[in-house]
Amino acid sequence: MNILSLFPAIPLLMMLGLWVSRNTRQIHAVMVTGASLLLGLAIALVAIYLGMRADGQTAEMLLTDSFSWYKPLNIEYSVGVDGISVAMILLSAIIVFTGTFASWKMETDVKEFFLWFCLLSVGVFGFFISVDLFTMFMFYEVALIPMYLLIGVWGTGRKEYSAMKLTLMLMGGSALILIGILGIYFGAGATTMDITEIAALHNIPENMQRIWFPVIFIGFGVLGALFPFHTWSPDGHASAPTAVSMLHAGVLMKLGGYGCFRIAMYLLPEAAQELSWIFIILTTISVVYGAFSACVQTDLKYINAYSSVSHCGLVLFAILMMNTTAATGAVLQMLSHGLMTALFFALIGMIYGRTHTRDIRELSGLMKIMPFLSVCYVIAGLANLGLPGLSGFVAEMTIFNGAFMVDDTFHRVVTVIACTSIVITAVYILRLIGKILYGTCENPAHLKLTDATWDERLAVIVLIVAVAGLGLFPLWMSDMISESVLPVISNILN
């Protein structure tokens, strides 16, 4: 068995383990073993991948493997990774690991919660390892549906409304993806579902591409929080329990960007070039609108959710610039945003677990009460506004660098507009930090609160190490990514 198939297989085994476990201790044991195994395996995968590249293997996808599944439609279970998917798998593994610890204190229906959580991970990992359109789409949907129950049962606030809205909007997106996949499959002559093979055939007629490109791009764009299809995201993230917000904002939203890049842009290059301007405008709106919306929110989770809309908009913005630098920046941004938004949601969850409010008007002076969490919150905020040395800087720098390389007026103008989001981000982050962390604590009940426990510290430290690691040593990652975005970009430009 291929090492890649282990990634969806381990969460499946974890589900089996959870099913037979009887008390919280056993459940935690299963989760920690599985999540650590996944994290270890992901790190091993990075090493193996880099080793294979160093050995001079130049194939687009490495570690490939495939079994024929449904012959009449040429559906195969085929797996393979390039630099982008390796980076995404590493991100997912880190977030599953930290998400497990962030939900350590879960009390109601622990077993069911982790069962759905694992099913979600099966979908996420399966999506990133697949190179077959059908298998990829299947895993995509596997990752979506557990969200409904995770938010609906374990969420807070208007959870039923948010869960239904999120599920229906994302499923609407996936309906678009499904028809787009059929369009690509039959448009390319109905001989293969393999992404690299379809790209190599390069035979989808242009008039069909013009139909299917917007369909697929919007389909994945819904999950990537593309304006005006982003409205599920603030409600969904605000209502979801901590670990689910982490996994959803951290990893699931990246499925959207990854899908746009790997399927819409890669397989329909002519239409991508022709129609990219529409989506560039929409993503620019996402970027700026998300940042402005974050400025006026008073709920910690809403602030972070709108900030996610802004940052994920930047991912889509960058891939539409169609050059290697910007695309590398897009993948770096996916990584960076995934890590720091997970960190944010973890911290918000921990603060909310103590203060039972997320309203910034009711919080102040937390720095003295819970110094560890507050310092981490500052670090997360600084990463979010792009402080050099942390991951956000590397990603945004690369994106804007790449975007500015496209030298026509339209691209220059939108790049400048999108750049303003950096300033707006600084506004809402600094306002937030000043408001809730500093000053004097006005609520006497908050004075008795305690700082982070060991499980919380572990989750937060792992994420901070990753954020700082990516910020301080970006080159190994960006090299790995840039050589993998090259085939896609060259497919578009030729």
Add this chain to the structure above:
Amino acid sequence: MDYSSIFSYMYTEIALVGVAIAVLLYDLLAGERGRKFFHCFTCILMLLFIAGTVVPYHQGTGEVFGGMYVYSPVAGIVKSILAIGTLIVFLQADSWLRREDTTFKRGEFYVLTLSTLLGMDFMISSGHFMMFFIGLELASVPMACLVAFDKYRHNSAEAGAKYILSALFASGLMLYGISFLYGTTGTLYFEDMAPALDGNALQILAMAFFFTGLGFKISLVPFHLWTADTYEGAPTTVTSYLSVVSKAAAAFALMVVLVKVFAQMVEYWQLMLYIVIVLSITVANLFAIRQKNLKRFLAFSSISQAGYIMLAVISGTPYGMTSLIFYVLVYMVANLAAFGVISAVEQNSDGKVCMDDYNGLYRTNPKLTVIMTLALFSLAGIPPFAGFFSKFFIFAAAFEQGFHVLVFIALINTVISLYYYLLVVKAMFITPNDSPVANFRSDNSTRLSLILCLAGIIVLGLASCIFDGINLYSFGM
């Protein structure tokens, strides 16, 4: 006349008649002690019947009675699917049949069900319109008795009357259409009629009438008006039989006749189906959202599922045929699982079938809730459950023939359908309830049927061998 060919090709029907007679005799002759094993006896007999006929014996087609009856391996596959569905329904029927007011007529239940099954078997294997019509009637008339089986319950009797009246009307229209066909072509044999059709106005009318008759059985919009009332009034077990087995047989028969007989008039029936599909899926979905009674709810869900099945029919390709049969199989296990849970809850809680009664069911009956949830997910087409695969395949079948807009409409509707399926899931998992349905242990027979359905929901999609097996035998235009 060569009698050996009758036995060689009609083995399914002959065996089924044997089973029906054996059950009838057992009912007559078994004493007080023997009747305890009646259920067991019937199920084992059905199991043997399925085991004997599940794989087609002949690879090619064959004719009996001068072409009145046509054997084809693909029809054999469909017959075994119908028989499996019937067995599952029998398993679920046990607790209902043991009730005091029905226990004395359980023999009738088995025999009537088996005779409808026999009618469907003849219908899908017919090569002549008279044979087809007789098969259809043999499937309809006992069905009306089954619907009115709880005859002292007002609802059931009313549902039976509604069913028989609409069924007779639909049959009358169909017969009228068949008479037009005979008038214009001079034959009732499928094979002779196909080349004689040229698509004149009378033949189009005839085809529309014929389609109405089957559309009623499949309960497509606008022939669906009987569905919700009948489903609600009929005993739950009968409803589940009506919603899967009867529908599956009619859908397959429709595809065979359209492809075989009306091949010359393909653009007419494709247009007709196009309209009917859009209507069925959309109207049924919109009505389903408002339903509070789960049986009515599943009635509308099954109307929209019928619309999806028609997507495979409209393609008219061998691949479409495969995906039709696969869809029907997957739909059958999922729907039977949902009805099995409803029936179990109804039997154990003094007839609770409303969605509000299911609030908080997860707290008291987690296993049933999970089965219901997976069944609904499968109906909604959520992976990794079988419904996802079957939906993908029928979409691919219709898409391949260029029905892009139609597939798009159907896909938008899957989102709407997901909404109302999730409403049930929400009721069971999320909505709190002070007095949920008490915990109960359903009888072994129901449990067995639910396990079978659950296995089907999970395995049918992931194991491609079943789809490949069906694909070996299918045919098209």
